[in-house]
Amino acid sequence: MAEVVLNGISKSYGDDVALDNVTMTVPDGSFVVLLGPTGAGKTTTLRMVSGLDKPDAGNVMIGGRDTAGLTPAQRDVTMVFQQYSLYPHLTVRQNLEFPLKSPILQTPQAEINRKVGEVAEVLQISHKLDNKATALSGGEMQRVSIGRALVRQPSVYLMDEPLSSLDAKLRSDLRVELKNIQANSGATLLYVTHDQIEAMTMATHVGVLDNGKLVQFGTPREIYEDPVSVYAASRLGQPRINVLPAGVFGGAPYNAQSIGLRPEHIIQGEGEDSMVTRVERLGDQTRLHLVFKDHDIITVTDAHTNLNGGDIVKIRPNNPYYFDATGARVA
The missing domain is CATH 2.40.50.140 (Nucleic acid-binding proteins)
Incomplete structure (x- = not known):
């Protein structure tokens, strides 16, 4: 696995600033969650790391290597998108096997069978292995999409709200399984969500994004107990933090507004x-x-x-x- 370092990453699409001088280190073997609402810059950050987009300024280092000019394949990362992307003409088994049959990996068939079986059991799709992808429900398709990433052992896993289309119980189960897989394998995982429960339960570190800026980076407990702003404080905690006029109870600092x-x-x-x-x-x-x-x-x-x-x-x-x-x- 590998450390990921973002140095002063900026990215604009026309007049829209997606990322504004984002500097962040994803430690080797960590589970980092990028947290924020739609438009905060979470997915754009993943695209910078994966190589699907290029930054206007700054650079991305993976495992101590500058990734400028490297393709996604050369970066040795795998990405799970919010909208599942499968080969519809292949079975679930064939979809899961596909990354392992890459000429670059050259995985023996016995090892392919073992990895596919293990991942299918974790994702509760063992009974669907011989079904065509088109015969699956939306939630099952997303589990296969996650499984295609898990069967590999890349330097970095990138996941863009992979659990959002699943029902509540399965989402809860897979939160536990993903965390266990990451912890047991020592994988470096960068995970995007707007769900604070996912952040609190899975992350070793949380990056709070707001309009393309990294507002705060730390452990979930650090951000919950010591937020740098009302925005960061409102990202974690259920029920949400109560924000009232500063003097409502009296005794507020002179420069406090709330x-x-x-x-x-x-x-x-x-x-x-x-x-x-x-x-x-x-x-x-x-x-x-x-x-x-x-x-x-x-x-x-x-x-x-x-x-x-x-x-x-x-x-x-x-x-x-x-x-x-x-x-x-x-x-």
Whole structure:
């Protein structure tokens, strides 16, 4: 596997800036998730690494080698696209075998059979191996697409929202399997998503992108607990962070424009009155929707709470974040 280094990568399509001086190191053997909304620059970053597009400025290093002028095949990367791409005239088995039969790899047939069998079992498609790709459901097609990447052992795996078309249970199962595969193989994996749960559960590192800029890079816990801006804070956490006017509880720093409160940063039972507007019972926890001085707040409470809509709860902040008028974190 290999370390991937992006040095000052910029890319524009006409007047649209896709990436703006992005510098980032994907450590060897890491699972890095690029997180952000549509248009943040996530997929463009993958295309820079894969060689499908060329940067306007900057360079990409893979395994210590400058990739300028190298084709995707020469970079030894494999990519899973958001929209599955299979050979429709081939069976599932033949689609999975295809990368291994490359003249470059020259994989023995016995090894091909072993790898295909292992990957098919992980992806729960063993019973579909002799089906044509056109006979599969959309979710099954995407699993085959993921499988074609997993049967290889490239320097870097690139994945562009590969689980987005799957149902909730399978998506949850494959999150665990992908993380296990990456951890056990020591693979370097760069993964794109807008799903914060995928980022929190799978990533060793998260890169938060906003309009082509890398806002913050670190472990999921670092970004969750020490965000550099209100934007970065809002990317991770479920329920989302509550953002209110800075002085709503009093005592805000002079240069603060807003206060950010994670649900667990709200102490209940003391402070000022708020009113419960809705109670969401989720089994292991209960979410309280509150109104405090005309501002909506979501917090969590005991799973067996007796609170109901219309009840009054006293609240106060604990270890809040403060942000200035630009959204940047202030002391």
